[in-house]
Amino acid sequence: MQLFDVYPINDITIEKAAGSNVWDEKGNQYLDLYGGHAVISIGHTHPHYVQRLTDQLNKVGFYSNSIKIPLQQQLAEKLGKISGKEDYQLFLCNSGAEANENALKLASFHNGKKKIIAFKKSFHGRTSLAVAATDNPKIMAPVNETDNVVFLPWQDEAALEAAFNQYEVSSVIIEGIQGVGGIQVASESFLQKIRSLCDAHNAVFIADSVQCGYGRSGKFYSHDFAGVNADIYTMAKGMGNGFPVGGIIIAPHIKASYGLLGTTFGGNHLACAAALAVLEVIEKDNLIANAAKVGGYLIEQLKAFPQVKEVRGRGLMIGIELPEELNHVRKELLFKHRIFTGEAKPNVIRLLPSLALTMEHADQFLTAFKQEVEKN
Numbered sequence: 001m002q003l004f005d006v007y008p009i010n011d012i013t014i015e016k017a018a019g020s021n022v023w024d025e026k027g028n029q030y031l032d033l034y035g036g037h038a039v040i041s042i043g044h045t046h047p048h049y050v051q052r053l054t055d056q057l058n059k060v061g062f063y064s065n066s067i068k069i070p071l072q073q074q075l076a077e078k079l080g081k082i083s084g085k086e087d088y089q090l091f092l093c094n095s096g097a098e099a100n101e102n103a104l105k106l107a108s109f110h111n112g113k114k115k116i117i118a119f120k121k122s123f124h125g126r127t128s129l130a131v132a133a134t135d136n137p138k139i140m141a142p143v144n145e146t147d148n149v150v151f152l153p154w155q156d157e158a159a160l161e162a163a164f165n166q167y168e169v170s171s172v173i174i175e176g177i178q179g180v181g182g183i184q185v186a187s188e189s190f191l192q193k194i195r196s197l198c199d200a201h202n203a204v205f206i207a208d209s210v211q212c213g214y215g216r217s218g219k220f221y222s223h224d225f226a227g228v229n230a231d232i233y234t235m236a237k238g239m240g241n242g243f244p245v246g247g248i249i250i251a252p253h254i255k256a257s258y259g260l261l262g263t264t265f266g267g268n269h270l271a272c273a274a275a276l277a278v279l280e281v282i283e284k285d286n287l288i289a290n291a292a293k294v295g296g297y298l299i300e301q302l303k304a305f306p307q308v309k310e311v312r313g314r315g316l317m318i319g320i321e322l323p324e325e326l327n328h329v330r331k332e333l334l335f336k337h338r339i340f341t342g343e344a345k346p347n348v349i350r351l352l353p354s355l356a357l358t359m360e361h362a363d364q365f366l367t368a369f370k371q372e373v374e375k376n
Helices: 047-057 070-083 096-111 128-132 157-166 188-201 222-226 269-284 287-303 329-335 359-374
Strands: 014-018 021-024 029-032 089-093 115-119 149-152 169-175 204-208 232-235 246-250 310-314 317-321 342-344 348-351
Touching: 029 359, 047 269, 070 089, 070 246, 070 269, 089 096, 096 128, 096 169, 096 204, 096 232, 096 246, 149 157, 157 169, 157 188, 169 188, 188 204, 188 222, 269 287, 287 310, 287 317, 287 359, 329 348, 329 359
Parallel strands: 115 149, 115 169, 169 204, 204 232
Antiparallel strands: 014 021, 021 029, 089 246, 232 246, 310 317, 317 348, 342 348
């Protein structure tokens, strides 16, 4: 049997990882500023994380949600404390797409309405409703097509108001910082406008924090910069530091009932142990403040390069837009300087490293980046 060939991959095999570094099968060391797509939040193979999972696996790795799992309540309490959303409710699942799927569905259950407002260049996942709310026709199968999703221009307040007047809106879903869309930061005023319109029209504000949450922006949820609360926050990626875990937190006015949502694997013992370990390290090592500090330094330094068209982002979620003539830089960073980064089309380098990234790592990247953009 062969693998289903859907991923364009680099010819690199990683065999070891620690902190912000990985090593290939030949023993070559790489600086990881990609974090497996914003997943590695506290660093590879963090000792506390490894110990937490090992200890849990030696007790019980899995049982279903048909029994009490105290780790779930412990996770809810820790997440509430660190995020500042202690009055919210937690539903656990397995991925970002599943989190957004459940959020959109729950919103419709709550208000009985169907229309979803999403935005150009959005990415919310590949499952049925999540992909329907994603602005990429190439990954939407015919069976996913629906007229229940309305795509609006990014940050167009007039278009947003017009849509609320035209449709019975169930929910608005927005990334606080668009990831696949090229690190586009939602303005505080636009997020506040969404909040006010949702309040006025009995709609649900869904804050997609799958990539821009969990402290990456310098606040726990990047939407928090706007000073308003969403009704539902979706999470995954950095939540488990590589272990598959996702979740949504739900405002208290949205009520639960038996059978409303469900999952087989979500909230299992190992997933909760992984998620608790991540929050414990974030809290103990003050990683949200570190993300703000190191990320702010990187953004400031990158903006000084005249060759760069634009630098966007917050904290350690950074997009570096380059001109076409520098479209080789990302490949040179990987194969010449052994630095992993991400990308967004057409020519944006994305930095999504561990929140424990050091200033030394930042300078290592800046030195390599300077060499590549200045050699032309």
